Amino acid sequence: AQSVAQPEDQVNVAEGNPLTVKCTYSVSGNPYLFWYVQYPNRGLQFLLKYITGDNLVKGSYGFEAEFNKSQTSFHLKKPSALVSDSALYFCAVRDMGASGTYKYIFGTGTRLKVLA
């Protein structure tokens, strides 16, 4: 079965410093990987995805993620953190089912806190 793991419940980083939110995956076949952000009492906002192609994927709000097949990782990164980046971040994998259907499997989430 497909799965993603986010080993850190919370990440603290000072404003202006680079940030990394970790995600590792376990899939059979080629992975379709996603990052979403959730602000308090809000739904999920799409940040970026990896389907195929370049291992470095650029997304919204200055975020990027690096797909590493040998380490089965898809870590989210940003060169310079902002206080407004403080939120809950979810890594997800698309789990293909029968007849072309699919569903998303989410990680447990990592709370990012950017300190001023």
Add this chain to the structure above:
Amino acid sequence: GAVVSQHPSWVICKSGTSVKIECRSLDFQATTMFWYRQFPKQSLMLMATSNEGSKATYEQGVEKDKFLINHASLTLSTLTVTSAHPEDSSFYICSARGRRGGYDEQYFGPGTRLTVT
């Protein structure tokens, strides 16, 4: 702008009553809709998947008689929590999948916070 809306965004109901949550795809036809539940500080748990005009497929452990899902049109799905109890209090998020801008994608709604007193 938003492509999937949910209504209401926040609802309080008394124990024993039923509450309906609507999910709409705003500018595309959603062939499949998903309903998730999120407990505080936890991840999203898929409750059920519904295709337009078909019965919903529920995940293991989700009571289909308690969480009624109707996907009556290609732009609307509803989740009805029947005989709600305080333990049903949660954040419910819908997601719609369809072809938009030439791509088949899945979009998430803003969520509905249900509080049962």
